[in-house]
Amino acid sequence: MSRPISSDKTARDLHRLDTDGAEGSGPIVGGRHGKHDALPLMSGIDRYTDDITLPRMLHCKLVRSPHAHAKIIAIDTSGAEALEGVHAVVIGSEMPIPYGVIPWTPDEHALALHKVRFVGDPVAAVAAVSEEVAIEACRRIVVRYEVLEALVTPQAALARADLKIHEDNRHGNITKHVHLEFGDVDAALAAAALVVEGDYQFHGSTHAPIEPHCAIASVDGKGLLTVWSATQVPHYLQRELAKVLELPMRQIRVIQPAVGGAFGGKSEPFALEFCVAKLAFKTGRPVKCLYTREEVFLAHRGRHPFDMHYRTAFAADGKILAIDAKSLLDGGAYSSFGLVTTYYSGQLLGAPYRFPTYRFDSTRVYTNKPACGPKRGHGSVQPRFALEVQLDKASRTLGLDPIELRRRNFIGENSVTINGFHIGSNGFLQCLEAVVQASGWAEKWGKLPRGHGIGVAGSCYISGTNYCIYPTELPQSAVQMCLDRSGRVRVFAGTSEIGQGSTTMLAAIAAQELGVELDDVRVLAADSDLCPVDLGAYSSRITLMAGNACLTAARTLGDKIRDILAQLWGIPAADIRLEHRRAFSLTNPQVWMPIQEAFIITESKLGLLGSTGSYTSPQSAVHGDYRGGTIGASPAYSFTAHIAQVQVDEDTGEVTIEHIWCAHDCGHAINPVLVEGQIEGSVYMGAAEAVMEHHDTLPSGLRTDGRRRDSGPGVDGLLMASSLLDYRMPTSLDVPQLTALIVQAPDPRGPYGAKEAGEGPLHSAIPAIANAVFDAVGVRIDNLPISPEKVLRGLRNQAGRKPC
Amino acid sequence: MTETAPVDSTFLDTTAAEPTRARRLVICRLQVNGEGVAVVAPVHWTLLELLRYQLGLIGSKQGCDKGDCGACTVLLDGKPTLSCITLAVAVQGRCVETVEGLGVGGEPHPLQREFAERGAAQCGFCTPGVLMSAAAYLDELSSSAEPVVRQADIAAALGGNLCRCTGYTKIFEAVHAAATQILQRSKALADTSTDDAS
The missing domain is CATH 3.30.365.10 (Aldehyde oxidase/xanthine dehydrogenase, molybdopterin binding domain)
Structure with a gap:
C-alpha cells in the first residue's frame, strides 16, 4: 500500500x-529520527580528513599543467630538491602504471607521464615541512612542454581524429560508442500520428562539495601503508593504490573519515591519494595533501555536457510509439566512469513510461578539459531532460494535459522495460x-x-x-555484527557515509531487529582493516545492498537470542519480541527481561555473539540478454x-x-x-x-575578458569559474x-x-x-x-x- | 603593536623578492570561547589557521580559503566573521567564539539539538559555520525590542553560508524552531521576573 x-x-x-506512538515505544525503522552521527560532527569533535594531524607530518602540493594539451619534454626538479624544508619530489615516471576506476579503461596516471591533457593536469608533487615551502618548491620545478592544439569541444575532438588526446586510443578521440536498438524504430516513426523532434543541450556542472578533497598517508615500520581519504569509494581506492604502488592489498589500509559531501565527485581515486602514499614511502613520514578549491574544480568528474537529438513518436491518444535518441557526450581528458555513463545515457530511460520501440546512439569523446564522470543521477539526468521536454511538447500539440499524457504511458509495476x-x-x-x-x-x-x-x-x-x-562473484555489501555484554550492538560495514545517512540507516536496522535504541548501536564504517568490503557510496546502492546485509546479520543474532529465551521461558521463539531495550513475550506481558540481560544469557550459552550478512544482487531474469544488457540494471x-x-x-x-x-x-x-x-x-x-x-572552460581563442586573443598556448581550456564565487550555487536567499x-x-x-x-x-x-x-x-x-x-x-x- | 618571536624557516615569505626569506612569528593574545590564549603564530597566518593548527579547534572548516563558502565562520566580538580571510594578528585582544564554544558544559546548544533532530546537517561540513551565523541571528533576535521569528530574516542571516546537501529547507526549520524556543524561554523568564517585581 x-x-x-x-x-x-x-x-x-x-x-x-501514526508510526512513533509514545516515546520509546514506536518502531525505529520508519520513525522520524535525527541523523545518528550529526552532533559530534557539528560540534567540532568528529574529524574530517583535514582535521587529522599526525606527528612529523609533511605537506604535499602538486605542480599542474598550464596547457590544455602538450607533450612533456623534460622535468627538472633540482631547484625544488635544493630548497630547505623539501623532503621529496615525485614525478610521473615513478608511478608509471595506468589506472582507472573502470578496469577496462585505465587511461590515467597518478602524475602525467608523457603528456598533459587539460589545464591543471598534475605533473609533479612535493612533500615539504609546510604548505608554503611545498608551494615554493612547486614553483621551482621546471617543466618543458611542446604545446599541442587544444581540442576543447567534442565536435573539434571528433573532427581531429588525427590528433589523438590519448595516442593509444583505438578510434580517434572516441572513448566509447554505444548503439542499441529495440524493435523497429523507423517503422514506428513512419506510422506515428505525431513525431516530436528536437535538439537539446545539457551543459556541464560540478559537484562542489563544501569539503575539498584531502588525503593523508602514513607508513609503519613494517611497510603497512595507511591512507585516510575524503573518498566515497574506499574499496576502489584500496584496489587502485595496490595497482599503482605495486603493493598487495593486504599491505594497504584505507580509512575514510567523515566526508564533507561528495555527490559523485569523490567516487574514484585522484592524484593526491597516490602522491601522498608515494611520498610517505619516500620520506618515511606522514604526508597530507589538501586540494585548494580551484583544484576541486579541476578534479571535477562532474556532469557530462550532452548534445542530444531526440525524435519521439506518438499515437493520437498520446501513447509513445518510439524514441530515437542520439547523444554526443563531452568526456573531458580521461575515461573516468565514462564507459558506464555512455550506456546510462540510454539504458536508464526505459521507465516510468512504456514504449514499444527504442533506439539510442551515444558517443563519448575525449576533450582537453577536466574529466567528466558521475554526478548525482549519473548519465541519466541529461537524457531525462530531453525526453521530458519532448513529452511536454507532445502534450501541447495533442491537446492533452501533460499529467494525463504521462499517466497513459505508465509502464506499471512488475513490468519489463523495452531494454x-x-x-x-x-x-x-x-x-x-x-x-x-x-x-x-x-x-x-x-x-x-x-x-x-x-x-x-x-x-x-x-x-x-x-x-x-570489476568482474567478481563476491558480495557487493557485507556487514559483521557483534553484541556485547553492555547491551550494545556494534556494526562493522565498509559503507561510505558521505552525509547521505548510511550510518543512521544501518543503526536503525540493527536497533529495530535487536531491540535496542539507536544510541545503543555503534557503527564502525569504511576502515578496510576493521570492516568487510562494501563497494562504496555510488549508484544509490547502500540502503538496498548494505541494508539487506545488515538485516541478515541482525536477524541471525535476533534468532539466537529468541531461541535461548524460548528455552529459558518455555515458550515458542515466535512469541518473543526484542524491542526498546526489552525482550518480552508477545502473549504474556509478565514475561520479560532487559535486553542487556538477554544478550548476557545468550552469550553465556553460545559464546561471543557475532554474525555476518552479505548481499549479492540477483544475477538472472533482471536485465536484458544482449551485449551491455546488464549495465544499468538494478x-x-x-x-x-x-x-x-x-x-x-x-x-x-x-x-x-x-x-x-x-x-x-x-x-x-x-x-x-x-x-x-x-x-x-x-x-x-x-x-x-x-x-x-555551469562548469565550463574558456572557448577556444578567447581571453578571460571575452576579447579575442592572439594565438599562443595556455588559455584554451581554462576554467571559466574555478571558485565558489564565480561558480554560482544557490545560497539560502536563492x-x-x-x-x-x-x-x-x-x-x-x-x-x-x-x-x-x-x-x-x-x-x-x-x-x-x-x-x-x-x-x-x-x-x-x-x-x-x-x-x-x-x-x-x-x-x-x-x-x-x-x-x- | 605586535610582539615578535624568532623567525622559523617552516614558513617562507613566498611573496617577497627573495622567496626563501623566513616569515617572522608573532604572539597573538585573544579571547577564544571565553578563555584568554596567547599563542605564537607566523605573522601571515589567518585566524582560521590559528584556530585549527595552533589551538586544535577543528570545528571551523576550510572550504575555499577565500571567503566564498562560509564554512570558517566564527563570531568576532559577536559578529559573524570569515576566519579564513581574517589575519590572526588583526584580532589581537578581541573575543572569538567558535562552534566548540556554542554548547555549555558538554550540553549541545538548542541550535545543535534542533539541527541534529531535524536532519539539518547532512555531511555536517558547512554546519559549524551555519551554526555560528544562526547563533548571531538568535542573539540579535533576543536583543531586539519586539522579537519576531521571520523566515526571510533567517535566510538573510545565513546568506553567507553555502550548504550543498540540504537545499537549506531543514536548516531553516531548525533555526526557526531554536529561535522560537529561545524567545519562549526569555518570555517565560521575563514573565517570572515581572511576577517577582509585582
Whole structure:
C-alpha cells in the first residue's frame, strides 16, 4: 500500500502519531529520527580528513599543467630538491602504471607521464615541512612542454581524429560508442500520428562539495601503508593504490573519515591519494595533501555536457510509439566512469513510461578539459531532460494535459522495460498524484497569468546496479555484527557515509531487529582493516545492498537470542519480541527481561555473539540478454515526479523558481527525516543546474575578458569559474520553496521494501522547470542552463523582433 | 603593536623578492570561547589557521580559503566573521567564539539539538559555520525590542553560508524552531521576573 506523506508540518505531525506512538515505544525503522552521527560532527569533535594531524607530518602540493594539451619534454626538479624544508619530489615516471576506476579503461596516471591533457593536469608533487615551502618548491620545478592544439569541444575532438588526446586510443578521440536498438524504430516513426523532434543541450556542472578533497598517508615500520581519504569509494581506492604502488592489498589500509559531501565527485581515486602514499614511502613520514578549491574544480568528474537529438513518436491518444535518441557526450581528458555513463545515457530511460520501440546512439569523446564522470543521477539526468521536454511538447500539440499524457504511458509495476530491465514495485502514479494535489495543478496549469507558469516531469532511477564495476562473484555489501555484554550492538560495514545517512540507516536496522535504541548501536564504517568490503557510496546502492546485509546479520543474532529465551521461558521463539531495550513475550506481558540481560544469557550459552550478512544482487531474469544488457540494471527502481512553479521577468529574462513539489517513491522510508533531506537536497541541486550552475572552460581563442586573443598556448581550456564565487550555487536567499513528498511502494528486494532516495529526486526537477518556463511565457529553452539572455532571446523571437 | 618571536624557516615569505626569506612569528593574545590564549603564530597566518593548527579547534572548516563558502565562520566580538580571510594578528585582544564554544558544559546548544533532530546537517561540513551565523541571528533576535521569528530574516542571516546537501529547507526549520524556543524561554523568564517585581 503506497501512501504519500507530506513534509509540511500538519502531515508530518500526523505521520509522527501514526508510526512513533509514545516515546520509546514506536518502531525505529520508519520513525522520524535525527541523523545518528550529526552532533559530534557539528560540534567540532568528529574529524574530517583535514582535521587529522599526525606527528612529523609533511605537506604535499602538486605542480599542474598550464596547457590544455602538450607533450612533456623534460622535468627538472633540482631547484625544488635544493630548497630547505623539501623532503621529496615525485614525478610521473615513478608511478608509471595506468589506472582507472573502470578496469577496462585505465587511461590515467597518478602524475602525467608523457603528456598533459587539460589545464591543471598534475605533473609533479612535493612533500615539504609546510604548505608554503611545498608551494615554493612547486614553483621551482621546471617543466618543458611542446604545446599541442587544444581540442576543447567534442565536435573539434571528433573532427581531429588525427590528433589523438590519448595516442593509444583505438578510434580517434572516441572513448566509447554505444548503439542499441529495440524493435523497429523507423517503422514506428513512419506510422506515428505525431513525431516530436528536437535538439537539446545539457551543459556541464560540478559537484562542489563544501569539503575539498584531502588525503593523508602514513607508513609503519613494517611497510603497512595507511591512507585516510575524503573518498566515497574506499574499496576502489584500496584496489587502485595496490595497482599503482605495486603493493598487495593486504599491505594497504584505507580509512575514510567523515566526508564533507561528495555527490559523485569523490567516487574514484585522484592524484593526491597516490602522491601522498608515494611520498610517505619516500620520506618515511606522514604526508597530507589538501586540494585548494580551484583544484576541486579541476578534479571535477562532474556532469557530462550532452548534445542530444531526440525524435519521439506518438499515437493520437498520446501513447509513445518510439524514441530515437542520439547523444554526443563531452568526456573531458580521461575515461573516468565514462564507459558506464555512455550506456546510462540510454539504458536508464526505459521507465516510468512504456514504449514499444527504442533506439539510442551515444558517443563519448575525449576533450582537453577536466574529466567528466558521475554526478548525482549519473548519465541519466541529461537524457531525462530531453525526453521530458519532448513529452511536454507532445502534450501541447495533442491537446492533452501533460499529467494525463504521462499517466497513459505508465509502464506499471512488475513490468519489463523495452531494454529488458525488470521493474518490481512502481509508485510513479502515486508520485504524480501527490504532486498534482500538493501543487494545485488543476487550478494552475495553463491558467496562471502570463509570466507565471507550472510544469511537470517524471523520472526513474536505480537502487544500485546488479554488477560490480570489476568482474567478481563476491558480495557487493557485507556487514559483521557483534553484541556485547553492555547491551550494545556494534556494526562493522565498509559503507561510505558521505552525509547521505548510511550510518543512521544501518543503526536503525540493527536497533529495530535487536531491540535496542539507536544510541545503543555503534557503527564502525569504511576502515578496510576493521570492516568487510562494501563497494562504496555510488549508484544509490547502500540502503538496498548494505541494508539487506545488515538485516541478515541482525536477524541471525535476533534468532539466537529468541531461541535461548524460548528455552529459558518455555515458550515458542515466535512469541518473543526484542524491542526498546526489552525482550518480552508477545502473549504474556509478565514475561520479560532487559535486553542487556538477554544478550548476557545468550552469550553465556553460545559464546561471543557475532554474525555476518552479505548481499549479492540477483544475477538472472533482471536485465536484458544482449551485449551491455546488464549495465544499468538494478535490483529495484525508484520513481519520481516533480512539479515546478516559476515566475519569468519579461524585462530581464530572469527566471525565479517559486516552488518545487517533488514526490519520490523510495519503497519504504527507513528514516523519513533523512529521505526528505535527500529529496530536498536533490531538488535543490537539480534546480541549481537548471538556472544557475555551469562548469565550463574558456572557448577556444578567447581571453578571460571575452576579447579575442592572439594565438599562443595556455588559455584554451581554462576554467571559466574555478571558485565558489564565480561558480554560482544557490545560497539560502536563492533557494526556492521545496516540498518533499514521500511515496512508499515497497519493493520485495529492498530491506523493509526500501529503495533509493539520494539521486532519483534530482532528475525531473530540471525538465519540470523548463516546462514551467514554457507555460509562463511560451518560450522553450532546450539549451541549458536557462539563463536570462536565452529567455530574452526567446521572448524577442516570439515578438517577431530580431534576436539580440 | 605586535610582539615578535624568532623567525622559523617552516614558513617562507613566498611573496617577497627573495622567496626563501623566513616569515617572522608573532604572539597573538585573544579571547577564544571565553578563555584568554596567547599563542605564537607566523605573522601571515589567518585566524582560521590559528584556530585549527595552533589551538586544535577543528570545528571551523576550510572550504575555499577565500571567503566564498562560509564554512570558517566564527563570531568576532559577536559578529559573524570569515576566519579564513581574517589575519590572526588583526584580532589581537578581541573575543572569538567558535562552534566548540556554542554548547555549555558538554550540553549541545538548542541550535545543535534542533539541527541534529531535524536532519539539518547532512555531511555536517558547512554546519559549524551555519551554526555560528544562526547563533548571531538568535542573539540579535533576543536583543531586539519586539522579537519576531521571520523566515526571510533567517535566510538573510545565513546568506553567507553555502550548504550543498540540504537545499537549506531543514536548516531553516531548525533555526526557526531554536529561535522560537529561545524567545519562549526569555518570555517565560521575563514573565517570572515581572511576577517577582509585582
